[in-house]
Amino acid sequence: MTPSLDKDEIPWEQQALNLVIATVQEAMQEKPAEQQQPLQMALMTLRGFLAASRSNEDERGSSPEPFLDEIPPNELSRFQHWGAILRTRREASGLSRKLLSELSGVPEAALQRLEEGTYAPSQMALLHLLSVPQLKLETSDLPWETSTIDPNLALNCWLAPGFDPVKMVKELSMQVNGNGGHIEQSYLYMDHMSAAHWCAIAEQKDYDAMQSSMPLDRCAARILRYVGNTGIDMIALGPGSARNEVWLVKQLLVQAGHADLRLYLLDISQPLLSVAYRHAAEVLADYGGAVFAIQGNFHHLPRYGQLLYSPRRAHRRRLITMLGHTFSNLENELRFMRNSLVGFAAGDLLLIDCRMGYAPADRPDEIMAKDPTLSGRRSSDLVNRWDEFLAGPFRRYGSEKCEVDIVPTLDMSCAIPGSYGVDLRAVVRSAAGEREFSVYYGRRYDPTLLIQALRREGWDLVDQFNYGGSSPCDLMLLRKRG
Ligand SMILES: C[S@@+](CC[C@H](N)C(=O)[O-])C[C@H]1O[C@@H](n2cnc3c(N)ncnc32)[C@H](O)[C@@H]1O
Numbered sequence: 249m250t251p252s253l254d255k256d257e258i259p260w261e262q263q264a265l266n267l268v269i270a271t272v273q274e275a276m277q278e279k280p281a282e283q284q285q286p287l288q289m290a291l292m293t294l295r296g297f298l299a300a301s302r303s304n305e306d307e308r309g310s311s312p313e314p315f316l317d318e319i320p321p322n323e324l325s326r327f328q329h330w331g332a333i334l335r336t337r338r339e340a341s342g343l344s345r346k347l348l349s350e351l352s353g354v355p356e357a358a359l360q361r362l363e364e365g366t367y368a369p370s371q372m373a374l375l376h377l378l379s380v381p382q383l384k385l386e387t388s389d390l391p392w393e394t395s396t397i398d399p400n401l402a403l404n405c406w407l408a409p410g411f412d413p414v415k416m417v418k419e420l421s422m423q424v425n426g427n428g429g430h431i432e433q434s435y436l437y438m439d440h441m442s443a444a445h446w447c448a449i450a451e452q453k454d455y456d457a458m459q460s461s462m463p464l465d466r467c468a469a470r471i472l473r474y475v476g477n478t479g480i481d482m483i484a485l486g487p488g489s490a491r492n493e494v495w496l497v498k499q500l501l502v503q504a505g506h507a508d509l510r511l512y513l514l515d516i517s518q519p520l521l522s523v524a525y526r527h528a529a530e531v532l533a534d535y536g537g538a539v540f541a542i543q544g545n546f547h548h549l550p551r552y553g554q555l556l557y558s559p560r561r562a563h564r565r566r567l568i569t570m571l572g573h574t575f576s577n578l579e580n581e582l583r584f585m586r587n588s589l590v591g592f593a594a595g596d597l598l599l600i601d602c603r604m605g606y607a608p609a610d611r612p613d614e615i616m617a618k619d620p621t622l623s624g625r626r627s628s629d630l631v632n633r634w635d636e637f638l639a640g641p642f643r644r645y646g647s648e649k650c651e652v653d654i655v656p657t658l659d660m661s662c663a664i665p666g667s668y669g670v671d672l673r674a675v676v677r678s679a680a681g682e683r684e685f686s687v688y689y690g691r692r693y694d695p696t697l698l699i700q701a702l703r704r705e706g707w708d709l710v711d712q713f714n715y716g717g718s719s720p721c722d723l724m725l726l727r728k729r730g
Pocket residue numbers: 433434435437438450485486487488489490491492493514515516517520544545546547570571572573574
């Protein structure tokens with residue numbers, strides 16, 4: 249529950265959204281349980297838009313609303329105690345409310361109400377306050393029932409609303425037992441064995457050499473020139489084992505000379521997220537900064553109000569990263585920019601890496617001859633690891649014993665002009681016959697045409713960095729236009 253504001257203080261767009269949310273909520277209660285799921289999804293999307301709209305509003309003024317919850321009946325003394333702890337910690341660390349507001353992103357008015365104990369902190373407020381190291385807040389300080397607290401626990405993970413990995417694994421199982429078709433890349437990393445196979449690819453020496461040549465140090469310097477001396481909220485979409493992301497964070501912290509950085513790792517794969525969190529926490533323990541893991545789906549970003557709400561007046565900048573060529577694996581990159589990144593604000597930064605084309609997109613023969621995946625010039629060790637990764641779901645979830653061959657094919661029909669696709673197709677043979685699936689799709693781009701296409705989606709190039717040697721890649725830093 250959020251605290252009530254005077255109706256006249258709420259902009260009409262938010263009033264309209266509130267009305268629609270209330271209507272959907274009401275309609276949902278009349279539906280049988282099995283029909284409630286799509287409405288629940290719709291509700292989360294609407295709430296995400298509401299949070300995004302409040303975020304935009306907050307750039308013009310300050311709204312304490314998303315940081316405060318009503319205090320439940322009979323709980324007043326617990327929250328007054330928590331408010332006193334917050335005030336004592338703030339004063340002990342020599343922070344004024346204004347400075348704490350700047351460091352945490354929680355508006356001063358909300359801090360005051362929390363310290364007075366007249367409101368309970370929302371989940372977002374706790375997340376933001378825990379990321380201010382000077383407060384030295386521990387899980388045991390939080391206003392929860394003592395009996396539920398394990399002193400060894402830290403608030404380090406958030407399960408995104410509506411996220412259902414078990415359902416996704418069931419869907420994957422149904423897909424691999426179907427007649428063929430396309431398996432969206434989000435399903436590839438879900439289970440533990442897929443995650444282990446992905447880590448084996450990331451550690452393979454040729455793959456590792458290409459990734460390690462990414463000039464993240466120069467890129468960090470460019471990011472810092474853009475953000476100046478402000479705090480950074482880095483939202484890593486699909487970090488996998490987070491080697492690239494953590495290396496970038498380390499560069500940012502070392503070069504910035506301060507530790508005002510919050511790293512949010514958002515991944516669909518629970519096993520990979522654990523690997524990423526552990527790695528990030530170990531490194532950040534030496535360099536400072538705060539890390540949070542979020543298990544969720546980056547296609548549902550507009551539902552995750554906590555990530556979208558980051559008031560600009562708190563002097564923080566948001567940096568979204570999508571590394572490891574994940575951008576070029578998306579089913580439709582432009583629709584992703586348009587729909588999934590919609591909640592981000594003008595001035596937010598986006599960092600993506602992608603492969604460049606080996607020949608112009610309208611010369612298929614030249615592409616087939618030059619592109620190492622299509623011409624069969626990749627190292628056999630790397631090919632074997634990819635085959636193991638991509639064939640795995642058919643072997644694990646297929647209802648019949650099967651043979652799987654992974655065959656690369658060229659696709660010329662891509663959304664971004666000048667790009668072509670390499671479609672890795674699984675040919676699955678079993679007693680029932682042969683079926684074919686598109687299991688991994690990666691694009692290669694013409695950098696100029698890609699930049700133009702991204703500009704049309706509202707993202708302007710800030711800088712670009714080439715790397716990769718004989719596997720030419722580009723690291724692009726973009727900024728959302730106002
Ligand atoms: C190609 S790997 C990239 C890993 C890492 N960023 C790197 O630089 O090596 C793609 C990552 O995106 C994650 N992923 C794929 N689809 C996702 C989705 N819909 N939502 C969140 N994470 C997703 C996968 O679990 C995996 O960790």
